[in-house]
Amino acid sequence: MELIVWTSAFSVGISKMDQQHLEIVRLINTLATTSEISVRSELISETLTNLTNYANEHFREEERLLEEHGYPELAAQKADHRAYRMKVVAFCQETMDGEENVPAGLLDFLRDWWVDHILHSDMEYRGFLEARGVT
Template sequence: MARLEWIPALAVGNAEIDEEHKTLFALINKLDDLRMSEMGRRELRDVADELAKYVHVHFTHEESLFTAKGYPGAAGHIEEHRAFIGKVAEFHARIIGGDPKIAGEMANYLRTWLSRHIAMSDRKYRPWLADQAKGN
């Protein structure tokens, strides 16, 4: 599976959000590395825990920008986040439950979903965010 790599074309116009996206990419790559190296279940669980928590941190941050400034696309975007959180929780529970083989499937799903979400949905708020910064 190809590694996730953040490229400037994925920038949303907010340096902190971009850094969070990079951290998420790094965590997903780590999950995939652990699967490949067949390292201990404990470490795999730690990365899955960290990912589940960090997804919350990042989504909460994005959503707080939407609600603070009234992003018109907020409802649909938040719905996408909710669906993803449900899926992450499902994978996470299976890893905790001792199904390490699921790590590959989890890394694959996260990778596809997140790259698509950033490229399509997160990038969509970029012009709105830029307008906010100008005080419009």
């Protein structure tokens, strides 16, 4: 998988959210690299579990922040997050049992979903929060 290269174009203007997005990108890149060198499957499932837990925590914080400021597109954000969680769970149940490599389809999904979500859905709240002085 082509690694995600973080640039300032990914910044949503809220340092806490940027830090969390950066960590998620780091975990996805780690997963892609680890998977390519085909190490122990426990390490891969551990990283995948960390990513899932971290993403869930991030979704909760992001939704709380948007709710606090009355963001009008909160329902769409929540729906996006929910769809992601369901997709990842389905992927893991179907494919990860005893696998030593993360399936390329899962890695591509993770990369494409996060890049698209940050650059489009999340970027939509940037101006809204900026106008309210949230940084």
